[in-house]
Amino acid sequence: MSTVITSPDVIPEAPPRGNHTSGKVRTCATTGLSVCLDAQRFIKLNAVFAVVFLALGGIAALMLGLTRWPAVHLLPADWYYRLLTFHGLNMLIFWILFMEVAILYFAATSLLNSRLASAKVAWVSFGMMAVGAVMVDAVVLMGLGDVMMTSYVPLMAHPLFYLGIILVAVGTLIAVGNFFATIYIAKRDRTYVGSVPLVVFGATAAAIIAVVTLLHGAVVMIPTFTWSLGWTGPPDPAWYRIVWWGLGHQSQQVNVCAMVSVWYLLGHVTTGAKPLNEAVCRSAFVLYILFINLASAHHLLVDPGVSAGWKIWNTSYAMYLAVLASMIHGFTVPASIEVAMRGKGHIRGLFGWLAKAPWKNPGFSAMFLSLVIFGFLGGITGVTLGTQQINILAHNTLRIPGHFHTTVVGGTSLAFMGLAYYVIPLIFRKDFYWKGMARWQPYLFAIGITVMALGMSFAGSYGVPRRHWDVEFSGAAQAAGFGSGAHLMLGIMGVGSVLAFVGLISFVLLAVAAVFFGKPIEGKMPSWGEAPVVAAAKPAVPAGAHDDHKAPGTMALVIILLVSFVVYYFANWKALSDVWHVR
Amino acid sequence: MSIQAPEAGWFRPPSGGERTWMGLALVWCLVMSAMMPFWHFKGQQNSTGESYTVEPVKFIERVERFVASNKVGEDKGIPIVEPAPGGDAYLLGRMWSWYPILKLKQGQTYRLHISSSDLQHGFSLQPVNMNFQVLPGYDHVLTLTPTMKGDYQVICNEFCGIGHHLMTGRIIVE
Ligand code: HEM
Ligand SMILES: [Cu+2]
Ligand SMILES: [Cu+2]
Numbered sequence: 001m002s003t004v005i006t007s008p009d010v011i012p013e014a015p016p017r018g019n020h021t022s023g024k025v026r027t028c029a030t031t032g033l034s035v036c037l038d039a040q041r042f043i044k045l046n047a048v049f050a051v052v053f054l055a056l057g058g059i060a061a062l063m064l065g066l067t068r069w070p071a072v073h074l075l076p077a078d079w080y081y082r083l084l085t086f087h088g089l090n091m092l093i094f095w096i097l098f099m100e101v102a103i104l105y106f107a108a109t110s111l112l113n114s115r116l117a118s119a120k121v122a123w124v125s126f127g128m129m130a131v132g133a134v135m136v137d138a139v140v141l142m143g144l145g146d147v148m149m150t151s152y153v154p155l156m157a158h159p160l161f162y163l164g165i166i167l168v169a170v171g172t173l174i175a176v177g178n179f180f181a182t183i184y185i186a187k188r189d190r191t192y193v194g195s196v197p198l199v200v201f202g203a204t205a206a207a208i209i210a211v212v213t214l215l216h217g218a219v220v221m222i223p224t225f226t227w228s229l230g231w232t233g234p235p236d237p238a239w240y241r242i243v244w245w246g247l248g249h250q251s252q253q254v255n256v257c258a259m260v261s262v263w264y265l266l267g268h269v270t271t272g273a274k275p276l277n278e279a280v281c282r283s284a285f286v287l288y289i290l291f292i293n294l295a296s297a298h299h300l301l302v303d304p305g306v307s308a309g310w311k312i313w314n315t316s317y318a319m320y321l322a323v324l325a326s327m328i329h330g331f332t333v334p335a336s337i338e339v340a341m342r343g344k345g346h347i348r349g350l351f352g353w354l355a356k357a358p359w360k361n362p363g364f365s366a367m368f369l370s371l372v373i374f375g376f377l378g379g380i381t382g383v384t385l386g387t388q389q390i391n392i393l394a395h396n397t398l399r400i401p402g403h404f405h406t407t408v409v410g411g412t413s414l415a416f417m418g419l420a421y422y423v424i425p426l427i428f429r430k431d432f433y434w435k436g437m438a439r440w441q442p443y444l445f446a447i448g449i450t451v452m453a454l455g456m457s458f459a460g461s462y463g464v465p466r467r468h469w470d471v472e473f474s475g476a477a478q479a480a481g482f483g484s485g486a487h488l489m490l491g492i493m494g495v496g497s498v499l500a501f502v503g504l505i506s507f508v509l510l511a512v513a514a515v516f517f518g519k520p521i522e523g524k525m526p527s528w529g530e531a532p533v534v535a536a537a538k539p540a541v542p543a544g545a546h547d548d549h550k551a552p553g554t555m556a557l558v559i560i561l562l563v564s565f566v567v568y569y570f571a572n573w574k575a576l577s578d579v580w581h582v583r
Numbered sequence: 584m585s586i587q588a589p590e591a592g593w594f595r596p597p598s599g600g601e602r603t604w605m606g607l608a609l610v611w612c613l614v615m616s617a618m619m620p621f622w623h624f625k626g627q628q629n630s631t632g633e634s635y636t637v638e639p640v641k642f643i644e645r646v647e648r649f650v651a652s653n654k655v656g657e658d659k660g661i662p663i664v665e666p667a668p669g670g671d672a673y674l675l676g677r678m679w680s681w682y683p684i685l686k687l688k689q690g691q692t693y694r695l696h697i698s699s700s701d702l703q704h705g706f707s708l709q710p711v712n713m714n715f716q717v718l719p720g721y722d723h724v725l726t727l728t729p730t731m732k733g734d735y736q737v738i739c740n741e742f743c744g745i746g747h748h749l750m751t752g753r754i755i756v757e
Contacts, residue, residue, distance in 0.1 A: 078745055152742075155703070192588060198585045237703055237720060238718055280601055280605070302714060303716045307632050308631040308632055312623065315619065388623075392715070396714055397707075467747070468740065468748050473751055477751060478684075479736070480709065550600065555600045577626070581728035581730060582627075582628055583629055583726040
């Protein structure tokens with residue numbers, strides 16, 4: 001049912017009996033999905049908190065961008081390091097995790113026509129996460145935790161810093177448990193027929209990886225916490241890095257899974273797309289689960305304490321099959337959109353379907369820009385920088401933040417923003433103010449982040465370090481510094497970060513204005529100034545004739561992607577071959 | 584049907600363009616996997632991670648012995664030390680400097696031992712742009728051959744406290 005605005009007769013016939021308590025459920029007038037009111041409450045709570053942390057992290061981001069722009073050099077050193085710690089935690093951990101919990105609750109209830117397993121458990125989880133996050137923020141702003149989000153030992157923060165992180169991690173783990181419990185009762189009560197929908201499948205993959213991730217977090221944070229209290233000796237720094245990255249890297253895979261699920265969801269609701277081959281999409285999610293668990297190795301590629309064999313094996317075995325999975329989704333998502341658009345008659349040339357896509361709908365533009373940024377910038381740079389030997393050129397330089405601002409920011413965060421353009425009208429049932437601003441917000445954010453990330457990446461190629469207050473090294477015992485090329489790139493980075501900040505804060509304003517002051521709407525999606533997606537009278541392609549699903553435009557796009565990938569990858573090997581010899 | 588149950592019979596092998604792309608992507612992943620072991624044997628730049636556990640105080644002693652027996656000069660009070668070609672060299676990272684200044688010969692190979700006496704640091708050689716992690720308690724050995732002459736800076740690219748951006752050092756290659 002490729003529908004956004006459905007007439008009653010295309011709502012799935014007699015949905016299987018749900019398991020809702022009466023008075024605790026409503027039916028969405030737009031999608032026909034049932035919405036458990038308990039789940040709805042926690043989706044709202046988690047989403048609102050997520051946006052608050054996004055705003056806090058965003059304000060810090062602006063100041064960081066303006067500090068690393070040498071011509072501005074805004075903050076003093078201590079506040080730069082403090083806000084850097086603050087930014088990393090609020091963005092990468094709090095904004096993302098609160099949003100993901102909201103997504104899990106939605107996927108397990110509405111998409112399976114089930115009630116939330118336990119509202120009490122959801123309160124406990126939410127309470128722990130909220131208290132933990134506020135605690136961490138307070139400790140950091142008081143200057144008691146200037147240790148970066150990685151808190152590498154033996155650098156030490158106040159014990160409440162670690163306790164806060166533990167609370168957030170355990171709270172999230174409890175929410176994930178609630179998700180699994182909901183899946184279980186949905187299955188037990190037969191609230192749905194057949195296999196679970198793809199988006200639920202992807203969310204489940206994310207949840208499984210999240211469990212492994214959060215357990216690593218517990219293993220590394222608990223001894224660090226007891227050490228900060230003086231109860232135990234210091235954790236070994238090499239051990240800490242291995243286990244910490246079991247948390248730090250794998251959580252990125254949670255983000256990728258969640259983002260890809262959101263791509264499928266938004267592709268469907270904005271254009272009526274449906275996967276060409278469900279088995280392929282699902283297998284790709286399974287690859288994530290199976291092959292990502294050791295990819296934390298690519299943070300340790302130039303570390304002592306782990307051997308070359310260990311580095312190479314864990315990089316290629318674990319990473320490249322997960323990379324394969326991303327490359328598969330990178331095809332299946334646009335291909336499904338292409339087939340849907342062609343099915344609606346947009347068949348002109350290779351890219352006619354793309355030109356006619358609903359670009360004014362921020363749900364669509366955010367989703368598609370996220371796909372492009374993640375694929376062309378995030379994916380290519382990530383795999384290249386994560387190559388064992390090439391990492392010598394990149395470790396801890398600005399190339400690293402240049403890379404991940406195109407994955408977890410231009411990719412995941414932008415996709416989540418796109419999702420919000422549906423969550424606010426459908427779950428909060430509020431209308432947006434300033435539709436024009438909403439229409440350009442994803443573009444502004446995408447352009448800003450892209451410019452900033454390119455500036456970072458090129459500055460990093462000149463060797464400019466990340467997490468560094470002064471590229472002039474004024475006052476250092478031995479003179480050091482960077483040339484005009486690096487300074488130019490840092491300036492570009494600065495301009496990009498201002499643009500990205502405006503994009504981000506526009507999103508926050510739109511969301512806050514709609515949620516708290518918006519006009520209530522019942523079941524109508526706001527119009528973005530173009531014809532809404534209407535259910536095709538009959539499926540464009542009759543069931544069974546799957547091989548007719550042709551997506552030549554997507555094929556052209558992914559071939560361009562592959563060529564860029566190969567060129568960038570080997571250009572880096574070439575650059576590596578020019579440096580000193582080292583074994 | 585991303586948000587509804589898939590149609591019956593959804594489990595089928597990939598076909599058409601999807602299959603072509605999966606094949607291409609897999610081949611590319613295999614090429615990338617092969618590049619790393621290939622370079623390990625044929626390439627000249629590898630991070631082997633060779634390292635030994637060492638007590639920070641013991642490492643400082645070794646550095647001091649190295650400085651005492653190989654010192655050839657001084658710059659602003661910091662010793663300039665020239666190890667024997669093919670021999671061992673030591674570099675200590677500490678808050679907030681790299682100690683001592685090293686003087687190396689182009690084309691000669693050295694076993695450079697790097698460690699830290701306090702926090703984690705990042706050995707970052709500029710403008711060549713080579714980067715390695717430095718941990719307290721681990722003697723990280725780089726078997727290093729400078730291929731170009733010049734005056735190089737070592738900066739720190741792992742956050743090590745409020746003076747992190749002041750942490751510099753120097754390697755001279757003749
Ligand atoms: C307006 C948007 C944003 C801007 C302008 C921005 C800018 C920056 C800047 C300038 C840095 C410092 C780089 C350095 O000096 O080492 C940074 C670091 C970072 N950013 Fe962002 N950022 C934005 C959004 C985000 C988002 C949404 C996330 C995560 C979802 C994120 C995650 C991070 C992380 C993890 C770091 C590294 C912190 C560390 O080194 O410990 N950023 N960002
Ligand atoms: Cu340092
Ligand atoms: Cu440092």
